Structures are given as C-alpha cells and as structure tokens.
Amino acid sequence: MPSVLNHFTAACWRSFQGDRLNKRIFVLRALHKSAASEAFGISAGGDQPERMIAPADVGEKTAVKTLKEMPGPSILSNLIEFFWRDGFSRIHEIQIEHRKKYGRIFKSHFGPQLVVSVADRDLVAEVLRAEGVAPQRGNMDSWKEYRDLRGRSTGLISAEGEDWLKMRSVLRQLIMRPRDVAVFSDDVSKVVDDLVKRICILRSQEPDGATVPNVNDLFFKYAMEGVAAILYECRLGCLENEIPQETQDYIDALHLMFSSFKTTMYAGAIPKWLRPVLPKPWEEFCLSWDGLFKFSVIHVDKRLTEIKAQLEKGEEVKGGLLTHMLITQEMNLEEIYANLTEMLLAGVDTTSFTLSWASYLLAKHPQIQQQIFTEVTRTLGPRTVATADDVPQLPLIRGLVKETLRLFPVLPGNGRVTQDDLVVGGYFIPKGTQLALCHYSTSLEEENFADALDFRPDRWIRKDATDRVDNFGSIPFGHGIRSCIGRRIAELEMHLALTRFQYNWETIKLM
Numbered sequence: 001m002p003s004v005l006n007h008f009t010a011a012c013w014r015s016f017q018g019d020r021l022n023k024r025i026f027v028l029r030a031l032h033k034s035a036a037s038e039a040f041g042i043s044a045g046g047d048q049p050e051r052m053i054a055p056a057d058v059g060e061k062t063a064v065k066t067l068k069e070m071p072g073p074s075i076l077s078n079l080i081e082f083f084w085r086d087g088f089s090r091i092h093e094i095q096i097e098h099r100k101k102y103g104r105i106f107k108s109h110f111g112p113q114l115v116v117s118v119a120d121r122d123l124v125a126e127v128l129r130a131e132g133v134a135p136q137r138g139n140m141d142s143w144k145e146y147r148d149l150r151g152r153s154t155g156l157i158s159a160e161g162e163d164w165l166k167m168r169s170v171l172r173q174l175i176m177r178p179r180d181v182a183v184f185s186d187d188v189s190k191v192v193d194d195l196v197k198r199i200c201i202l203r204s205q206e207p208d209g210a211t212v213p214n215v216n217d218l219f220f221k222y223a224m225e226g227v228a229a230i231l232y233e234c235r236l237g238c239l240e241n242e243i244p245q246e247t248q249d250y251i252d253a254l255h256l257m258f259s260s261f262k263t264t265m266y267a268g269a270i271p272k273w274l275r276p277v278l279p280k281p282w283e284e285f286c287l288s289w290d291g292l293f294k295f296s297v298i299h300v301d302k303r304l305t306e307i308k309a310q311l312e313k314g315e316e317v318k319g320g321l322l323t324h325m326l327i328t329q330e331m332n333l334e335e336i337y338a339n340l341t342e343m344l345l346a347g348v349d350t351t352s353f354t355l356s357w358a359s360y361l362l363a364k365h366p367q368i369q370q371q372i373f374t375e376v377t378r379t380l381g382p383r384t385v386a387t388a389d390d391v392p393q394l395p396l397i398r399g400l401v402k403e404t405l406r407l408f409p410v411l412p413g414n415g416r417v418t419q420d421d422l423v424v425g426g427y428f429i430p431k432g433t434q435l436a437l438c439h440y441s442t443s444l445e446e447e448n449f450a451d452a453l454d455f456r457p458d459r460w461i462r463k464d465a466t467d468r469v470d471n472f473g474s475i476p477f478g479h480g481i482r483s484c485i486g487r488r489i490a491e492l493e494m495h496l497a498l499t500r501f502q503y504n505w506e507t508i509k510l511m
C-alpha cells in the first residue's frame with residue numbers, strides 16, 4: 001500500500017468512487033403519506049455492530065521474526081502494479097488480493113520506501129492501542145515543503161509533534177463530541193433546506209420530473225456549504241443557481257487538488273531533482289494549495305474585520321467556531337488559516353461520497369428504505385425536520401451511515417509511522433517504519449462482519465445497554481488521539497440530510 005495514507009492518498013480511490021457514482025442517476029419518488037403508519041420494531045439506542053469481538057491476540061509464543069522474513073510482493077511486481085497498472089486507483093482491490101496472498105501482515109516497496117501493511121482487525125487494534133501522545137500518520141514532506149515555500153503554517157493534517165498537539169488540544173475541545181456540534185444543528189438544517197430546494201429544481205428540469213442527475217456534484221456542494229457554514233460561519237452559495245465567483249474559484253482549486261493528486265503521488269515517488277524535467281505535478285500541487293489558502297484567508301479576514309468593528313463600537317461579539325478561535329487567540333492567525341484550509345479540504349468529498357454511496361445503497365434496497373422511513377416518521381411525529389437531538393432516537397439512520405462507510409470507506413486505508421520499536425503479528429517492526437492499516441479489507445471480512453458483503457444498517461444496532469464492543473474491523477474515521485477531528489460535523493451533516501430525504505421522498509431509485 002502507498003506510503004502516505006491520509007485524506008490525500010485516498011483521492012485516487014475517491015475519483016474511482018466518483019467515476020462509479022457518476023454513472024448512476026437517482027430518482028427521488030414523491031412521498032406517499034399512507035406509508036408512514038407502518039411501525040418498525042427495532043431496539044433504539046446504541047450504535048455498535050452485532051458481533052462480539054475477541055480481544056487482540058497479544059500473547060504470541062513464537063520467536064519474533066524480522067522484516068526480512070515478512071512475506072510480500074517483490075519490488076518489481078509492486079512497481080508494475082502501481083506504476084504500470086495504475087494501482088493507486090485500485091488500492092482497495094490490491095488490499096484484498098494481497099491479504100489473500102500474503103496473510104494478515106505483509107511488506108511492500110514503493111521506490112525506496114518500505115511499507116508494512118496490517119490487514120487484520122486485531123493487529124490494527126494492537127498498533128493503534130500502542131500509540132503515543134502525538135502519532136504520525138505518514139510522510140507529509142510535500143505539504144510541508146509548500147508551506148515553507150509560501151511562509152504558511154501547518155494545520156492539523158500536516159502538523160506533527162508539539163505543533164500538532166497544541167492545535168489538536170484547541171480543536172478537540174470545540175468539535176470532538178456530538179454535543180459540541182449539536183449547536184450547529186440549525187445552521188446545518190438551513191443548508192439541508194437549500195439542498196432539498198435544489199433537488200426539486202433539478203428534478204423539475206428533467207423530462208420525467210423525478211431524476212436527479214449527477215448526485216455526486218450535488219452532495220459535493222451540499223457538504224461544502226455545510227462544513228463552511230460551521231467553519232466560516234457564513235454561507236457560500238454553493239447550492240444557488242448562480243454560484244458566486246469566489247466560491248467557484250475555490251471549487252476549481254479543490255478539483256485541481258483532487259485531479260492532480262494522482263500525478264503528485266507518482267511524482268512523490270520520483271526524486272526531487274527530476275522536477276525540472278517533470279515540473280507539472282509540483283506546479284499544480286502548489287497552484288491548488290494557493291487557491292485553497294486564498295479562500296480561507298478571505299473568509300477568516302472578513303470575520304476578523306467584523307469582530308474588530310463590533311469591538312470598536314463596544315458591542316458584544318457572538319459567533320461560532322471561527323469567532324471563538326479569533327477571540328481566544330489560542331492559535332495564531334496563520335495557524336487559523338491553515339487549520340480552516342485543511343479542515344475544509346478534508347470535510348467536503350469525504351462527506352459527499354458517503355452521502356452518494358448511502359443514496360445508492362438505499363436505491364438498491366427499497367425494503368431498507370421503507371424501514372428507515374418508518375423509523376423517521378415515527379420518531380419525528382408531526383414534525384418534518386429533525387435536529388441533532390433526534391439523532392439518538394434514529395439508530396437506523398446512524399446504522400445507515402456506519403454501514404455505508406463499512407462497505408465504501410472513503411479512506412480504504414490509513415497510515416502510521418511507528419514511533420517506537422514494535423512487535424506486530426510476530427514480526428519486529430523498527431521505529432520509523434511506515435505502516436498501512438488496511439481498513440477496506442478488514443471491513444469486508446466474514447470473521448469481523450457476518451455476511452460481510454450484505455448491506456445491513458441494522459447490524460449496528462445494539463441489542464441492549466451491555467452490547468458495547470470495540471470493533472477495529474471498521475474504523476472509517478480512524479481511532480484514538482489522531483482520529484478524524486471532523487467526525488461529528490460529518491455525521492451531523494449526513495444524519496440530517498438523510499433523515500430529510502426519507503421524510504421528503506418515499507423512495508430513492510436507480511435509473
């Protein structure tokens with residue numbers, strides 16, 4: 001697996017997801033009120049999977065083996081797989097193939113970089129449980145190089161060590177718990193209103209009056225509008241007929257970032273001295289970062305000017321996340337720019353692809369749609385709009401998101417650089433080794449999930465209060481101290497949008 005597994009190494013997988021999804025067209029069928037009466041008997045409450053998981057097998061008795069003894073593809077076959085057969089677009093398939101061929105832990109070479117892949121739930125748990133205070137995900141040299149070049153700060157994704165710890169402790173207090181983000185429920189709900197309006201407009205423009213073309217693009221704009229409403233405390237106009245130029249420029253920069261990423265990755269494996277001969281990937285990389293930073297600077301500065309004006313007039317300053325960050329100054333201005341840039345970047349296509357896959361899975365499973373519809377109407381009663389407070393009473397909506405992310409994790413894998421010598425799966429792994437945690441393959445293993453290929457949102461419903469287990473088989477947001485900081489924001493956006501779809505349309509169909 002590739003050496004850097006983070007939001008960006010997954011961009012190729014995402015573009016693959018996009019290709020698959022763009023071929024799908026969705027139809028939202030008008031609601032039949034009569035269907036609301038059917039009750040669906042499920043236990044409310046938890047959000048854990050149905051299987052009990054055994055603790056990690058740490059008591060290995062056999063002698064510790066060296067990396068030399070570890071199986072894995074040869075350097076040549078790996079080169080062919082990734083550089084000739086476009087392996088970066090098939091990371092998920094390669095994970096499964098290699099897991100079958102080499103077992104639960106294996107090594108690969110990417111040019112000079114050795115990567116140890118961990119493709120087993122219990123071994124993944126061992127690695128993550130052994131983490132120190134500031135885990136490192138992977139080699140972020142190209143990100144850091146850009147920031148040094150332009151005099152910019154690192155943000156949460158690109159920072160390491162003390163810098164990361166400081167920023168993480170600030171942001172953790174603001175957005176890590178469901179109750180922290182519940183305060184944004186009304187803001188997100190307004191974005192969902194606009195999404196629904198946009199869907200109605202798009203449907204009315206189609207000959208059948210029901211088809212929604214290019215759902216991916218629609219959800220991309222929804223996710224961007226939603227996350228920006230929280231991060232920048234303002235609306236961007238992504239869901240309007242005429243998208244403001246400033247917002248369009250940002251969308252273009254994002255697309256450039258994702259589209260150029262694959263080339264950048266290949267280029268990352270090529271030595272720096274080759275840049276004069278192959279300048280395009282690095283130039284595009286810098287150009288897209290310029291666009292992303294520019295957008296954050298505009299919005300952060302705008303809010304800063306407003307705050308200063310209010311303070312000068314002696315007015316009380318009220319606001320959300322950005323206001324809090326600007327007033328408390330726990331981070332300096334450059335750090336605020338960098339973090340908002342990286343969070344917006346990380347928070348758009350992750351959420352939008354998951355929404356697209358969730359809609360696709362619902363379209364393929366009308367019976368499950370019906371069950372979810374019943375849950376939603378029963379929970380909301382006469383109300384038409386759910387809030388964050390309703391989400392605990394919507395276990396199937398939560399299960400839908402979890403099951404979608406299990407079957408189609410936005411990031412098929414994740415990375416860690418070991419910060420101490422470790423023994424994993426009977427092998428000695430020296431400090432500084434790049435690990436690839438193969439979440440896609442563990443998510444689809446029968447041992448971890450019965451009937452693993454089946455779409456069953458109800459597998460995540462807890463049977464009772466004691467049915468609480470840790471399942472490292474599917475950890476789409478990562479785990480532990482370096483896990484996704486935007487998880488609760490993403491979940492809020494997805495839960496509220498999916499609940500509203502169920503309420504507004506009886507069925508989502510595939511054309």
Ligand code: HEM
Pocket residue numbers: 137156157168227342343344346347348350351354405410411414415475476477478479480481482483484485486487489490
């Ligand atoms: C379905 C949506 C999303 C998925 C599946 C997802 C997944 C992930 C994963 C797997 C990681 C790496 C965790 C680890 O290394 O253990 C991560 C990190 C991160 N995510 Fe997300 N993410 C999503 C949405 C978001 C959103 C909405 C935001 C911002 C508002 C965001 C911001 C970040 C940031 C800043 C990091 C780096 C955290 C750090 O290094 O401390 N993500 N995400």
